[in-house]
Structures are given as C-alpha cells and as structure tokens.
Amino acid sequence: MTAARRVAGKLGGLLLTLFLASLLVFFSRFLVPGDPVTFLLRGRKPSPEAIAQVTTQYGLDLPPWQQYVQWLAGVLHGDFGRSLQYRQDVAAVIGERLPVTLGLVVMAGLMIAVVGLVGGIVAALNRGRIVDRGVLIGLTVLGAIPSFVGSIVLIAVFAVQLGWFPSFGSGDGGVLDTVYHLVLPSIALAVVFVVLVGKVTRSSMVDQLGREHVEVATSRGLGRATVVRRHVFRNAIGPILTVSGVLVAGLLVASSIVEAAFGLAGIGSLLVQSVDRLDFPVVQAIVLLVVLAFVVVNAIVDLLEPWIDPRSAAGAGAR
Amino acid sequence: MTTPTLALEVLRAPRARPANTAYLISLAALGALTLAAILAPWIAPYDPDQVDLAAVYASPSSAHWLGTDALGRDILSRMMYGARTALLAPLIVVISSTIIGILLGLLAGWRGGWVDSVLGRIFDVVFAFPSLLIAIMAVALFGKGLVAPVIAMSIAYAPFVARLTRSLVASERSRPYVSAYRVQGFSGGWIATRRVLPNVTPIVGAQSTLNFGYVLAELAALSFLGLGVQAPTAEWGAMINEAQAGLLGGHFLPAIVPAVAVVIAVVAVNVIGEELSDRIGGGTPA
Numbered sequence: 390m391t392a393a394r395r396v397a398g399k400l401g402g403l404l405l406t407l408f409l410a411s412l413l414v415f416f417s418r419f420l421v422p423g424d425p426v427t428f429l430l431r432g433r434k435p436s437p438e439a440i441a442q443v444t445t446q447y448g449l450d451l452p453p454w455q456q457y458v459q460w461l462a463g464v465l466h467g468d469f470g471r472s473l474q475y476r477q478d479v480a481a482v483i484g485e486r487l488p489v490t491l492g493l494v495v496m497a498g499l500m501i502a503v504v505g506l507v508g509g510i511v512a513a514l515n516r517g518r519i520v521d522r523g524v525l526i527g528l529t530v531l532g533a534i535p536s537f538v539g540s541i542v543l544i545a546v547f548a549v550q551l552g553w554f555p556s557f558g559s560g561d562g563g564v565l566d567t568v569y570h571l572v573l574p575s576i577a578l579a580v581v582f583v584v585l586v587g588k589v590t591r592s593s594m595v596d597q598l599g600r601e602h603v604e605v606a607t608s609r610g611l612g613r614a615t616v617v618r619r620h621v622f623r624n625a626i627g628p629i630l631t632v633s634g635v636l637v638a639g640l641l642v643a644s645s646i647v648e649a650a651f652g653l654a655g656i657g658s659l660l661v662q663s664v665d666r667l668d669f670p671v672v673q674a675i676v677l678l679v680v681l682a683f684v685v686v687n688a689i690v691d692l693l694e695p696w697i698d699p700r701s702a703a704g705a706g707a708r
Numbered sequence: 709m710t711t712p713t714l715a716l717e718v719l720r721a722p723r724a725r726p727a728n729t730a731y732l733i734s735l736a737a738l739g740a741l742t743l744a745a746i747l748a749p750w751i752a753p754y755d756p757d758q759v760d761l762a763a764v765y766a767s768p769s770s771a772h773w774l775g776t777d778a779l780g781r782d783i784l785s786r787m788m789y790g791a792r793t794a795l796l797a798p799l800i801v802v803i804s805s806t807i808i809g810i811l812l813g814l815l816a817g818w819r820g821g822w823v824d825s826v827l828g829r830i831f832d833v834v835f836a837f838p839s840l841l842i843a844i845m846a847v848a849l850f851g852k853g854l855v856a857p858v859i860a861m862s863i864a865y866a867p868f869v870a871r872l873t874r875s876l877v878a879s880e881r882s883r884p885y886v887s888a889y890r891v892q893g894f895s896g897g898w899i900a901t902r903r904v905l906p907n908v909t910p911i912v913g914a915q916s917t918l919n920f921g922y923v924l925a926e927l928a929a930l931s932f933l934g935l936g937v938q939a940p941t942a943e944w945g946a947m948i949n950e951a952q953a954g955l956l957g958g959h960f961l962p963a964i965v966p967a968v969a970v971v972i973a974v975v976a977v978n979v980i981g982e983e984l985s986d987r988i989g990g991g992t993p994a
C-alpha cells in the first residue's frame with residue numbers, strides 16, 4: 390500500500406469518526422423530553438426576544454436534520470452560537486480561556502513525558518531488581534491519585550503549609566508568573582497519567598531488550614548506552630506514542646477538575662461552570678473541541694508511527 | 709478447552725505463587741470499607757448530618773475519631789455514609805457496562821462481517837469521548853445528581869469490555885470444540901451463549917474489576933465539581949468540595965480524610981483486579 394493511500398484512508402476514517410461524534414454531540418439534546426426552548430432556557434425567565442434568539446440560533450422551527458446542517462455549517466465557520474450566560478459568541482468566550490488550559494496541558498504533558506519515560510527506562514534496564522519493583526510500586530501509587538485528590542494535597546502542603554506556591558488563579562499574565570502559578574495545577578494533573586506512560590515504556594523496552602537483535606548488537610561490542618539508545622528505545626517508541634495520543638483527551642477533561650480546584654479560568658472550569666449555569670451552547674462547543682482534539686492527535690500519532698518506525702508501514706502493507 | 713471458572717472459584721483457587729501480601733491487604737481494606745458502608749446506620753457514632761457548632765473543626769479525639777468539619781459534623785460518620793454512594797455507584801456502572809459490553813462483544817465477535825465493522829466504528833466514536841466528559845454531558849442534559857452520570861458511564865465503559873470480549877470470542881470461534889458442536893447440529897446462538905460465553909466471561913469479568921477504580925474516582929470527581937451528589941449529602945467527592953474553603957484556612961482533615969479514602973479504595977480495587985487477571989490468565993491489563 391502506498392503512503393498516499395494510507396494517509397487518505399486514515400483521513401477518511403478520521404472524518405467519519407468526527408462526523409459521527411458531531412451527530413452524537415448535536416442530537417444528544419433530543420434525548421431530553423419536552424420543548425427544546427424550555428430546555429435551552431432552563432432556569433431563566435425567557436423573554437420573547439430570548440426565545441426568538443434561541444429559536445433562530447438552533448433553527449428550532451426547522452426539521453431536526455436541517456437544524457443539524459445549520460449548526461454544523463456554523464461550527465465549520467467557527468460559529469458555535471451565543472453563550473447564554475455571557476451574551477457573547479461562544480467562540481470568543483472559549484478563545485479567551487484557551488491559553489490557560491493549553492499551558493496547563495503542555496506543562497503536565499512535559500512532566501508526564503519526563504517522569505514516565507525516565508521511570509519506565511530505569512525500571513526496564515533494572516528489570517526484576519529492587520529498583521524495578523520500586524518504580525512499579527511508585528507508578529501504581531501515583532496512578533491511584535485522582536486529580537482532585539492531588540490538587541487538595543498539593544494545596545494543603547505547598548500552598549497553605551509551606552507557602553511556596555499560590556493556591557489560586559493564573560497570575561498577572563506574565564509568562565514566568567503564569568508558569569509559576571501553573572506548577573501545582575500541572576503536577577496535580579500529571580500525576581495520575583504518569584503510570585500509563587511509565588508502564589508502557591517499561592514493558593515496551595523490556596520486550597525489545599529480550600530480542601535477538603539486541604544480543605547481536607551487544608555481542609558486536611557496541612556500548613550499553615548505544616545499544617539502549619539505538620536498538621532498544623527507538624524500537625520501543627511506537628506503543629509509547631500510541632498511549633500518549635490517548636492521554637490528550639483525558640488531560641483536557643481532567644483539567645476541568647484541576648482548574649476548578651485552583652480557580653483557573655480555563656475551558657475546563659468554563660465547562661463545569663456552564664453545566665452549572667445551564668449554558669448548553671458552551672457545553673456543546675467544549676465537548677466537540679475535546680473530541681476534535683482527541684481524534685486529531687490520535688490521527689497524527691497514527692501517521693507519525695510509520696515515519697518513526699518504517700516497519701509498521703511495511704507490516705501493515707503485508708497484512 | 710478450559711472448564712468455565714466462576715469468579716468465586718478463582719478467589720479461592722490454590723495459589724501457584726506465594727501469598728501476595730498486597731493482595732491480602734487490599735482485600736481486607738476493601739472488605740472493611742464495604743462493611744462500614746453496609747453497617748453505617750448501626751455503627752456510625754453520629755448522624756452524618758448532625759451539625760454541632762460547639763465542635764467546629766475539632767481535632768481527632770475519643771469523641772470524634774477523625775475530627776469534625778466546618779459545621780461540627782463528625783467526619784468518621786460522614787465517611788461511613790459516604791462509602792455507600794462511593795462503592796455502590798461504581799458497582800452499578802461496572803456491572804451494567806460489563807453486561808452491555810459482553811453482549812455487544814459477543815455479537816461482534818460471533819457474527820463478524822458488517823455487524824463487527826459497524827459496532828467497531830461505533831466503539832471508536834465512543835472512545836473519542838472520555839468517560840468523565842460523557843458524565844458531565846449527561847449532567848448538562850438531565851440535571852445534577854448521579855443517576856444520569858451512572859447511566860452515561862455504563863455506556864462509556866461498555867466499548868472497552870466489548871472490544872476485549874470481541875477479540876476473545878473471535879479466537880474461541882475457531883477452536884475445535886465449536887466445530888464439534890456445529891457438526892452435532894447445535895445452533896450458532898446456542899453455542900455462542902451456552903458454550904463460548906462462559907469461557908470468556910471470567911477473563912472479561914476480571915478486567916472489568918479494573919474499571920471499578922477509575923469509575924469510583926470519576927464519580928467522586930463529578931461530585932467534587934459540584935455536578936454529582938449535592939453538598940449537604942455525605943459523599944466523598946462532595947465532602948472534599950465542601951472542605952475546600954477550610955483548606956486555605958489550614959483545616960486539612962475534612963478534605964484529606966475523604967481524599968485518602970478515595971486513594972485507598974482505588975489502590976485496593978486495582979491490586980485485586982490485577983491479581984484476579986493474573987490468576988485467570990489471558991488478556992493483558994490495560
């Protein structure tokens with residue numbers, strides 16, 4: 390199979406998944422029994438203008454599939470409708486809050502990558518020994534600390550007791566200050582995910598270490614470091630990348646917990662707040678964005694894999 | 709062909725390896741939590757909602773073993789009542805997602821062809837929605853509380869179970885015993901449900917227990933966010949939510965106690981789940 394056809398096939402699958410996901414996000418509203426206007430304007434005293442506005446925004450006087458087409462056409466142009474709580478365009482509300490969430494996810498992602506990779510590699514190189522067991526137990530314990538528990542403990546110890554880090558907000562807007570404010574939140578976010586990357590790195594490395602080509606490389610007199618770097622780690626990278634791709638959506642959703650705990654104005658806390666204030670257009674938009682991020686990142690991982698490891702492309706073609 | 713194994717037989721099975729201390733401790737911890745939850749109305753020292761403004765933020769003492777919270781409510785009693793929701797809700801999710809998943813996986817693996825492709829595509833779409841996101845979405849649609857999230861998460865977790873079941877069923881299908889039944893004239897449906905299903909259920913069941921910890925943490929997170937169990941009710945996540953204000957004032961116990969309980973429950977369930985998977989064999993822990 391040629392590379393072009395493989396990419397086209399992947400893109401087709403990606404678009405199909407996105408299309409089906411958009412159906413799910415849009416038509417979920419139809420699961421709620423009763424009048425859609427009443428549902429969308431719950432908890433508010435609907436003025437005739439508000440009713441008229443929601444009716445046009447969602448095209449509620451049209452048949453369902455036309456409503457969907459109208460909504461999708463808007464979404465494809467970056468128009469997610471109007472937020473009921475802010476009386477602004479949903480896209481603008483989300484855009485304002487996106488940087489904090491992205492900063493949080495990037496910092497947490499770096500921590501996960503560093504701790505997970507180092508832990509996994511160290512454990513694999515010492516497999517069966519006490520270091521290996523220690524790393525595995527450590528990873529398992531970290532994996533059992535949900536973000537809200539991590540947030541609480543970090544706030545108690547490092548913000549309240551020691552006073553080293555702030556417990557609230559994202560700072561004055563300067564880059565350094567923002568990073569400083571995001572240290573505790575990103576640790577809280579990273580903790581539970583480290584175990585996935587760590588364990589996959591370890592098992593993937595252990596699997597490679599037992600292969601014949603590694604023995605051959607060693608017997609040819611290559612140094613341990615070279616063997617590990619060029620013959621073990623390079624081959625072990627595939628599964629690690631796959632797991633990392635799956636993590637992205639989890640990080641985005643878990644960031645809502647961390648943002649709530651640390652009072653950060655990101656899209657995670659916006660999601661929770663919008664559910665709380667019955668602002669359905671914002672909820673719908675954020676859910677769609679998270680799914681989009683998940684699908685796109687996984688597609689990128691899929692496409693990167695044969696580039697990093699040409700065998701997977703060849704193998705896929707041979708099957 | 710391996711004989712069908714019941715989960716209970718596996719629990720009691722003689723161990724090939726030396727007794728696993730972590731496993732035994734986890735069983736004891738989970739057992740204690742379960743007992744506390746079941747017996748809460750009889751053994752809890754106080755009414756979980758009893759406000760005592762004379763004993764606000766009391767330190768642990770013989771009267772209040774784990775201290776009291778901002779309203780002077782006994783933390784131990786609240787923990788015991790909270791354990792009911794904390795354990796029961798994930799149990800419902802795990803059981804229903806396992807049943808849905810096994811049925812769909814059996815259908816996909818046994819029928820193959822277009823049924824398999826369509827179901828596989830649907831699973832892919834559901835995978836793109838993290839389970840906590842589906843739960844939040846359910847709250848946005850149907851209002852706060854745990855009923856909608858529990859149903860939503862049962863659906864969110866089903867594809868994980870279904871995919872494992874599918875692959876196990878697909879490999880069972882080519883086993884000689886299946887052909888033997890076919891030759892004797894048994895119908896496909898009968899073989900699938902009466903002979904193949906019992907062979908894959910223990911493996912799938914053991915894997916499903918591993919979901920319990922995640923579900924427990926996610927439902928507690930939902931209540932922590934104020935979207936699940938609502939504030940005055942004693943529930944671990946909701947307790948942490950309520951205790952956040954006091955945390956900044958240096959009152960750690962009301963938040964830390966439920967936080968530690970969540971971690972203990974998750975670790976215990978995961979250790980038990982992994983041990984069960986190891987004993988049954990087949991399938992790799994996710």
